[in-house]
Amino acid sequence: MRTALTELTGVRHPIVQTGMGWVAGPRLVSATANAGALGILASATMTVEQLRAAVREVKSRTAAPFGVNLRADAGDARDRVRVIIDEGVRVASFALAPSRELIAELKDAGVVVIPSIGARRHAEKVAAWGVDAVLVQGGEGGGHTGEVATTVLLPQVVDAVDIPVIAAGGFYDGRGLVAALAYGAAGVAMGTRFLLTSDSTVPDAVKARYLAASVKDVTVTTRVDGLPHRMLRTELVADLEKSGRVASLTRAVRHAAAFRRISGMGWRQMARDGLAMRHGKDLTWSQVLLAANTPMMLKSAMVDGRPEAGVMASGQVTGLIDDLPSCAELVDRVMTEATKTLDHLHAEPEPEPEPGPGFSPSGD
Incomplete structure (x- = not known):
């Protein structure tokens, strides 16, 4: 399934695994990348040198494209950008809008820049600054979130900018991917669904709390x-x-x-x-x-x-999740279901039966 997201990032499937702190480490990111989706490494909980080591570990596990998530307001954000550039990371994602200078530095090095936004005006601002795409999270999403539902926010942003839009907040299956594409998105991003996989390093007891919710x-x-x-x-x-x-x-x-x-x-x-x-x-x-x-x-x-x-960031979709597939199984399931959903939508309707002998429209 080729979309503007797959063309932009070089992945096989229009699915993004979000950069969740303490969750999106090298094992989960590389498993996601090997499954053909875009894995995002979370760097906010790492030192700069730990980030460099984590990037190299992901590269040792996969040759597929992946990304790194940064906090744009961190005091050492520029040092982290330098790691991304030096190590040849394909995508830089941001929890907040990066500065014009960081965007320019990354783009000059050929890095794809994808900030997360929660309002149409934010999307318009960063699009004017030259980012390559935006990730739009509606209020259903886990972690820091807004009040506007994805189904309201997503079409607003799609209509407002001319760059690829990735939908986040409330997605966990192939039906959701098709719905996002119908709204005009180029793909979906999922956090909680990837957290609840066998490749996630989150302790089993914690996963059980999520599954029971x-x-x-x-x-x-x-x-x-x-x-x-x-x-x-x-x-x-x-x-x-x-x-x-x-x-x-x-x-x-x-x-x-x-x-x-x-x-x-x-x-x-x-x-x-x-x-x-x-x-x-x-x-x-x-x-x-x-x-x-x-x-x-x-x-x-x-x-x-x-x-x-502790605190357990979670999207509302956790209440709809009841298993722990591998990343490969999850991505394959989502894409298979998306294909079946599209086939069903495209299927020609059954022809009306021809009226038989003695048929009268009036019922006589």
């Missing part, structure tokens, strides 16, 4: 970092919703200290990154600290296997 077990809260964040309801989320300012600040400082040890970042850089994530919002200092070290809260569940002590 219903659609109603997914919530949106602003108490993690001050921004709307879609995730599973967990003990920690419940505590955050009920806790006062002192308890929130104490928890934030503890998590920040742990993230500082792992990332090698100084307190000043962590505070600067946290402030950058405010995006004009009136956040408390505890929320600023949490914004800078939300990765630690994700790590508790996604790496340490402690869902009761």
